[in-house]
Amino acid sequence: MTATDPVAPADPAAGPAGAAAPAGRRRAGRRPPAALLVPAGLAALFALLPLGYLAVRSLERGPSFAWQVVADGRTVELLGRSVGLAATVVAASLVLGVSLAWLTVRSRLPGARVWSVLMTLPLAVPSYVAAFTWLSAFPALAGFAGAAVALTLVSFPYVYLPVTAALRGADPAQEEVSRSLGHGPLRTFLAVTLPQVRPAAAGGAVLVALYVFSDFGAVSLMRYDTFTRGIYTSYRASFDRTPAAALSVVLVAVTVLLVAAEARTRGRAGHARTGTGTARPAVPAPLGRWRLPALTWCTLVAAAAVVMPLATLGYWLAVGNSATWDPATLADTAGTTLGAAAAGAALTTLLALPVGVIAARHRGRTAHLLEQSAYAGHALPGITVALSLVFFAVRYAEPVYQELPLLICAYAVLFLPVAVAATRAAVLQSPPVLEDVARSLGRSPLGVLREVTLPLAAPGVAAGAALTFVLCMKELPATLLLRPTGMDTLASRLWTETGTGSFAAAAPYAAALILLAAIPSYLLGRHRT
Amino acid sequence: MTDVQIAGVSKSYGPDAPVLRGLDLSVPAGTLAALLGPSGCGKTTLLRIVAGFLHADAGTVTVGGRTLCGPGVHVPPEARRIGIVPQEGALFPHLSVARNVAFGLSGRDRAARRARTEEMLELVGLGGYGDRMPHELSGGQQQRIALARALAPQPELVLLDEPFNALDSGLRTGVRSDVRAALRATGATALLVTHDQQEALSTADLVAVVRDGRVAQCGTPQEVYGRPVDPWTARFVGDAVLVPGTADGGTATTPLGRLPLAAAPAGRTEGAVLLRPEQLRLADTAAGPQGTVTDVAFYGHDAMVTVTVDGLEEPVGIRVAGPVSVRPGQRTGILVEGEATLHP
Numbered sequence: 110m111t112a113t114d115p116v117a118p119a120d121p122a123a124g125p126a127g128a129a130a131p132a133g134r135r136r137a138g139r140r141p142p143a144a145l146l147v148p149a150g151l152a153a154l155f156a157l158l159p160l161g162y163l164a165v166r167s168l169e170r171g172p173s174f175a176w177q178v179v180a181d182g183r184t185v186e187l188l189g190r191s192v193g194l195a196a197t198v199v200a201a202s203l204v205l206g207v208s209l210a211w212l213t214v215r216s217r218l219p220g221a222r223v224w225s226v227l228m229t230l231p232l233a234v235p236s237y238v239a240a241f242t243w244l245s246a247f248p249a250l251a252g253f254a255g256a257a258v259a260l261t262l263v264s265f266p267y268v269y270l271p272v273t274a275a276l277r278g279a280d281p282a283q284e285e286v287s288r289s290l291g292h293g294p295l296r297t298f299l300a301v302t303l304p305q306v307r308p309a310a311a312g313g314a315v316l317v318a319l320y321v322f323s324d325f326g327a328v329s330l331m332r333y334d335t336f337t338r339g340i341y342t343s344y345r346a347s348f349d350r351t352p353a354a355a356l357s358v359v360l361v362a363v364t365v366l367l368v369a370a371e372a373r374t375r376g377r378a379g380h381a382r383t384g385t386g387t388a389r390p391a392v393p394a395p396l397g398r399w400r401l402p403a404l405t406w407c408t409l410v411a412a413a414a415v416v417m418p419l420a421t422l423g424y425w426l427a428v429g430n431s432a433t434w435d436p437a438t439l440a441d442t443a444g445t446t447l448g449a450a451a452a453g454a455a456l457t458t459l460l461a462l463p464v465g466v467i468a469a470r471h472r473g474r475t476a477h478l479l480e481q482s483a484y485a486g487h488a489l490p491g492i493t494v495a496l497s498l499v500f501f502a503v504r505y506a507e508p509v510y511q512e513l514p515l516l517i518c519a520y521a522v523l524f525l526p527v528a529v530a531a532t533r534a535a536v537l538q539s540p541p542v543l544e545d546v547a548r549s550l551g552r553s554p555l556g557v558l559r560e561v562t563l564p565l566a567a568p569g570v571a572a573g574a575a576l577t578f579v580l581c582m583k584e585l586p587a588t589l590l591l592r593p594t595g596m597d598t599l600a601s602r603l604w605t606e607t608g609t610g611s612f613a614a615a616a617p618y619a620a621a622l623i624l625l626a627a628i629p630s631y632l633l634g635r636h637r638t
Numbered sequence: 639m640t641d642v643q644i645a646g647v648s649k650s651y652g653p654d655a656p657v658l659r660g661l662d663l664s665v666p667a668g669t670l671a672a673l674l675g676p677s678g679c680g681k682t683t684l685l686r687i688v689a690g691f692l693h694a695d696a697g698t699v700t701v702g703g704r705t706l707c708g709p710g711v712h713v714p715p716e717a718r719r720i721g722i723v724p725q726e727g728a729l730f731p732h733l734s735v736a737r738n739v740a741f742g743l744s745g746r747d748r749a750a751r752r753a754r755t756e757e758m759l760e761l762v763g764l765g766g767y768g769d770r771m772p773h774e775l776s777g778g779q780q781q782r783i784a785l786a787r788a789l790a791p792q793p794e795l796v797l798l799d800e801p802f803n804a805l806d807s808g809l810r811t812g813v814r815s816d817v818r819a820a821l822r823a824t825g826a827t828a829l830l831v832t833h834d835q836q837e838a839l840s841t842a843d844l845v846a847v848v849r850d851g852r853v854a855q856c857g858t859p860q861e862v863y864g865r866p867v868d869p870w871t872a873r874f875v876g877d878a879v880l881v882p883g884t885a886d887g888g889t890a891t892t893p894l895g896r897l898p899l900a901a902a903p904a905g906r907t908e909g910a911v912l913l914r915p916e917q918l919r920l921a922d923t924a925a926g927p928q929g930t931v932t933d934v935a936f937y938g939h940d941a942m943v944t945v946t947v948d949g950l951e952e953p954v955g956i957r958v959a960g961p962v963s964v965r966p967g968q969r970t971g972i973l974v975e976g977e978a979t980l981h982p
């Protein structure tokens with residue numbers, strides 16, 4: 110997965126609105142102390158740097174040259190392919206997500222609980238792992254079909270989850286009223302139920318589109334030229350890097366539009382019910398003679414999205430032997446991956462702390478600006494962030510070019526939104542009155558931060574760090590571009606081996622990646638419950 | 639022992655939202671003063687200004703002769719030596735009870751800290767609770783620990799922000815008197831914010847009724863209840879019987895007869911004459927004002943009898959202690975005891 114994981118909502122749009130949380134009202138007119146403001150400002154600048162530099166760099170040879178690149182037939186073709194792929198994946202995800210959500214929430218589907226867990230599991234599969242499993246089982250899939258299948262099967266939960274929540278929250282009384290007014294079940298579904306879930310489905314669809322546009326792993330392994338792959342090829346193929354920069358600007362523009370669209374759908378969601386009080390849970394619909402087709406449908410999706418990757422992985426692990434892969438190299442790569450991810454998570458969390466505290470506790474133009482800047486990397490394709498850091502390092506920071514610190518910085522820019530959102534939510538959890546009490550008992554603002562705010566927010570901040578750690582570990586495009594020569598992470602190694610068709614050699618890396626990523630995810634799950 | 643002087647304090651949240659409009663208040667040292675007012679009257683804003691969490695737009699706050707906020711002066715909260723007891727206690731959930739109480743004692747050595755903590759826990763009747771965590775305490779216990787925490791550093795002034803609100807009514811009276819006793823024992827000056835008139839009257843030495851960002855009246859509970867400055871204040875601090883009347887010297891002529899006034903207005907004045915329901919008595923006489931019982935509401939310890947008085951449009955309430963023998967529809971005579979106030 111290349112962009113910020115949309116499952117952990119880095120909430121740029123819900124920023125100030127989210128402050129309505131009862132425990133954590135913001136304070137008007139209290140300026141953040143300088144000891145917070147300065148590091149937060151640095152973090153914000155840090156987050157904005159790649160975007161700003163990308164713009165500068167793409168215009169370096171004059172706007173007309175940049176326009177030539179953008180208006181070039183090749184660019185239009187890439188854009189067309191990306192749009193086509195995104196449209197296909199979004200349509201397929203909507204069909205899968207909405208139908209499965211209705212079946213698991215509103216019908217008497219046998220084993221509905223098990224199915225609903227199965228349908229969220231694909232979220233844990235990075236797109237390039239999905240691509241690896243499908244490509245290694247059916248090499249003929251390479252191209253559009255393979256990319257569409259792999260991406261749909263990892264991203265449909267982005268539709269499934271919000272629609273499930275909307276169906277659970279929707280008031281069944283509206284459907285009952287529709288039935289009592291003489292509409293049949295189908296008509297009621299189309300006229301009442303579907304509009305109730307439309308905002309949720311639309312929001313999910315935009316997340317899927319964002320995922321597809323910023324995905325690099327699946328499309329590159331499937332050798333389907335979309336924007337991200339085009340940027341990568343153009344960067345690798347030529348010494349002139351301005352075209353890659355100009356293409357990146359176009360890609361950033363598309364993702365910014367999508368993020369804006371997502372914010373809009375989010376604003377409209379949640380009106381599924383008017384009036385007060387809690388809704389009764391709906392009575393599940395009997396499936397009757399549709400029971401078998403419904404079960405078959407669920408089985409097919411679960412088989413394709415969950416069983417198939419695991420089975421393929423198992424197969425390649427079984428046929429592999431010491432000739433195809435070297436345990437020492439695997440251990441080595443795993444160690445490198447863990448180290449880089451730990452450093453990335455540490456830097457990201459450190460940068461996110463001051464911004465998150467300010468976002469939770471202060472209002473005003475400065476606080477708002479800082480928070481929004483930190484969200485700059487939200488949904489930014491990893492490849493564009495990596496590219497802009499390459500440009501920047503080559504020109505101004507030559508010693509770190511192709512060195513580990515630059516890669517760590519890329520991780521921080523990409524995942525800062527996740528960590529800021531986690532910190533902000535954690536701080537909002539504790540009531541501000543505790544900080545007032547601490548002040549009245551003689552603590553300075555910094556003392557309050559150290560002794561009250563941070564200890565109370567620590568579990569939430571740690572959860573954010575764990576999430577960031579997993580995201581760093583799975584990151585592919587920035588790692589490919591920025592890793593030091595000779596360094597491999599599990600993701601980059603998997604990508605290289607799959608690219609050369611060495612599936613048995615790639616499998617152990619995929620398995621290690623999934624296992625290592627599962628540990629923090631498991632801990633996160635325990636923390637939440 | 640410290641007195642509190644608040645002079646001309648104003649605060650607005652935006653051009654059209656004034657909250658405090660030049661509020662004045664003077665609290666003598668060692669007094670427990672209640673700020674009583676309806677929600678939105680500005681009492682919590684005032685408390686936050688005194689504590690230093692908000693800046694006043696104008697005015698000064700002086701505690702024990704030290705100006706804490708005024709033109710060009712704003713002492714930060716941590717340097718004010720003012721303790722606060724927020725709603726629901728707000729104990730630090732990550733610290734034990736003892737460490738909560740010791741939070742404000744950071745300047746002292748360990749032994750002194752421990753001794754003071756234990757002393758404070760004893761003061762609020764929770765000695766030996768030091769090792770518990772806040773979530774292991776009941777609401778009333780949390781509130782008492784919050785008071786111990788505020789009192790531990792020997793503050794100049796203690797601010798209590800509706801501290802009994804979250805407690806259920808059975809518990810409230812007990813915690814209220816414990817808090818009062820603890821404050822008395824330390825001799826601390828205290829400001830209690832509340833919207834509950836019973837709480838203000840029963841707990842405080844001094845009651846300041848706040849209305850629309852100003853102090854409408856400030857006096858002892860007896861004064862505020864017995865001689866309210868206007869009908870609004872009268873109704874806000876308790877049940878009121880208001881009848882039209884004409885004052886002439888020390889008495890007023892009303893449909894309830896000639897009533898002695900607490901303060902004689904200058905010359906002949908017409909206005910509303912105020913009594914409390916417990917000043918009225920049901921009497922089995924044909925002399926004096928007469929009326930018809932319209933409703934009887936029984937509360938156990940007393941009852942409120944509503945009577946439509948001949949010559950009065952609005953019915954009056956009469957508080958009757960003990961058992962009630964009258965029924966709706968019955969005729970009755972009415973006697974009035976004590977002094978009334980007249981509001982032109």
